[in-house]
Amino acid sequence: MAVTDGLRIAVVGCGYWGSKHARVLHSTDGVDQVVLVDAYEVRLRNLARSYPNALCFASLEAALPHIDAVVVATPPTSHVPIALEAIAAGKHVLVEKPLAPTSAEARKLITAAAQAGVVLMTGHTFEYNPAVWKLRELVHSEVLGDVYYLDSARLNLGLYQNDVNVILDLAPHDVSIINYVLGEPPVAVQAWASRHAHPRFEDVAYLRLLYADPRLSANIHVSWLDPCKVRRVTAVGSAKMAVYDDLAADERIRVLDKGVSPSLNTDDLTQPPMSYRYGDITSPYVASDEPLGVQDAHFALCILTESTPNTDGVSGLAVVEVLEAAQLSLQLDRPVRLEELSPDRAPALVGGSGIFRSPARPWLRDHAPQEEPQNAWHRGHAATVTT
Numbered sequence: 001m002a003v004t005d006g007l008r009i010a011v012v013g014c015g016y017w018g019s020k021h022a023r024v025l026h027s028t029d030g031v032d033q034v035v036l037v038d039a040y041e042v043r044l045r046n047l048a049r050s051y052p053n054a055l056c057f058a059s060l061e062a063a064l065p066h067i068d069a070v071v072v073a074t075p076p077t078s079h080v081p082i083a084l085e086a087i088a089a090g091k092h093v094l095v096e097k098p099l100a101p102t103s104a105e106a107r108k109l110i111t112a113a114a115q116a117g118v119v120l121m122t123g124h125t126f127e128y129n130p131a132v133w134k135l136r137e138l139v140h141s142e143v144l145g146d147v148y149y150l151d152s153a154r155l156n157l158g159l160y161q162n163d164v165n166v167i168l169d170l171a172p173h174d175v176s177i178i179n180y181v182l183g184e185p186p187v188a189v190q191a192w193a194s195r196h197a198h199p200r201f202e203d204v205a206y207l208r209l210l211y212a213d214p215r216l217s218a219n220i221h222v223s224w225l226d227p228c229k230v231r232r233v234t235a236v237g238s239a240k241m242a243v244y245d246d247l248a249a250d251e252r253i254r255v256l257d258k259g260v261s262p263s264l265n266t267d268d269l270t271q272p273p274m275s276y277r278y279g280d281i282t283s284p285y286v287a288s289d290e291p292l293g294v295q296d297a298h299f300a301l302c303i304l305t306e307s308t309p310n311t312d313g314v315s316g317l318a319v320v321e322v323l324e325a326a327q328l329s330l331q332l333d334r335p336v337r338l339e340e341l342s343p344d345r346a347p348a349l350v351g352g353s354g355i356f357r358s359p360a361r362p363w364l365r366d367h368a369p370q371e372e373p374q375n376a377w378h379r380g381h382a383a384t385v386t387t
């Protein structure tokens, strides 16, 4: 559906995150009008006070004749019906993370958008974050050497959600960052999670992502029940290590010239088994652009130029598949391969071309896998799930 003039974009769901979309869209190039939609009248009225000229509606249906595109910022379980309604009316759609609760529903959205000829974008905000671009650049430029593993922690006291557990609420961020930084999705996922303060949903979870290259892995720790707010991704390589701290006022990325290697004389038990290296800590420049502003500007640009977003429906599906495999892993008490979700699924193209993409992981060139991945992910990862 070609739009050549100023865009009219509706924000459906004017809560915590939708109100931020409304703010950035008001100063986004190419956007002429921001329309506010919320089923909860008080929310709508409160936000409308900041935007006296905005059109306001209690439902998407009522807003449809006045808009070209929709940002879906409602709770996750309502993403799919709202996005399908918008797509059926020929509107371009940006769906907040996670794109859908299941991979089958994510595929349904991708098919519907393709048939309607509209843009479908996923709100993977961290993929529009200059610090994450820098981390990806470090990983791909071999500064860190061979990357052993990534480790991501997203902890805080709350915010508990009404409709999903902590995996579906917080882990979409970590999975999208890890998929983007590595340029490839995992082949299998194992999850551990537990319910403490919430009657129905797990509030603490650990995910382990396993890759085709058995020497690579990623760990994710998400929690609504932690005394400390943590937003940190660590990349540990054979040469150096990098830490991305999203809460740091400055030096959000630090590169640490630290490492270990086996001692030369391993027969001498009086000597330590490893030798340690402590070197410089440097902090590369990271632009301070607001990721949500970059993301929403990209959405507007993709509509106006009829191009595919960097975080399109397929990128959203790639994240949903990992989340779904994690949920299944909790139920089955074992690691779950992504191909188990849908054996004939097309491979996810998370490392495809795009303005933020760089070449595939260079260290793979010189290191052929030493063992069959299907054995590697299973062995040594005995399931110990607590639900």
Ligand SMILES: NC(=O)c1ccc[n+]([C@@H]2O[C@H](COP(=O)([O-])OP(=O)(O)OC[C@H]3O[C@@H](n4cnc5c(N)ncnc54)[C@H](O)[C@@H]3O)[C@@H](O)[C@H]2O)c1
Pocket (backbone or CB within 6 Å): 012, 013, 014, 015, 016, 017, 018, 037, 038, 039, 040, 043, 058, 059, 060, 072, 073, 074, 075, 076, 078, 082, 096, 097, 098, 123, 124, 125, 169
């Ligand atoms: N990308 C990010 O960094 C990020 C950060 C936070 C939240 N989110 C996502 O944003 C979405 C919203 O989260 P939130 O924290 O703002 O939730 P919220 O509860 O604060 O707001 C949701 C709003 O949606 C409205 N709503 C619900 N169903 C509706 C419907 N059918 N039609 C119209 N309005 C409806 C509610 O009345 C509420 O005002 C979630 O999908 C969440 O995962 C993304």
